[in-house]
């Protein structure tokens with residue numbers, strides 16, 4: 001069972017911050033998931049569409065200036081990191097599962113993964129690029145066909161894992177509320193891994209392991225080490 005620190009060690013530090021990433025590394029995480037959005041010419045590591053829940057700012061992230069976003073407190077006086085800042089911190093020490101949160105992310109993420117391979121010690125094997133935005137994921141695949149993709153769903157698809165196979169994905173990433181034995185079997189039959197989010201209880205992880213699930217995203221990587 002692969003354990004992926006969700007938004008860093010986000011149950012123990014402010015989500016998607018350098019502190020959460022650093023803590024995940026300290027806990028020995030072999031993989032970290034993070035969310036990226038594009039605003040004012042930069043990739044920001046941030047989950048929500050709006051700023052209010054996770055920062056002292058206001059408004060929709062994608063409409064803000066670089067100066068404003070860099071000035072915000074994202075919890076414990078952490079800043080919203082850029083993707084490059086997280087890459088520089090991790091520097092090839094674990095896998096990064098980069099979730100494209102929306103439009104205009106595929107091209108800059110493709111460029112930045114290439115730059116990180118050249119400058120920061122990452123290899124192609126360090127990346128899994130995922131998204132609920134399947135057209136953006138397909139666009140990414142056309143830019144970097146050499147990287148693994150994770151096709152996200154927050155529902156039980158009508159045709160099982162077919163959508164993930166059609167995207168050429170490496171994994172189908174499903175919400176814990178919807179995954180079932182049939183979906184796991186269908187993903188495996190199509191040669192796909194199946195990863196499940198968000199799983200913080202050991203008893204849930206045990207049940208998913210017996211279902212054949214290949215990995216989990218957790219806010220509490222300390223519970224699974």
Ligand code: G3P
Nearest residue numbers: 033035099130173197217
């Ligand atoms: O990538 C797994 C998970 O992060 C997807 O959902 O909303 O937590 O980004 P969300």
Ligand code: MG
Nearest residue numbers: 033034035099
């Ligand atoms: Mg995510």
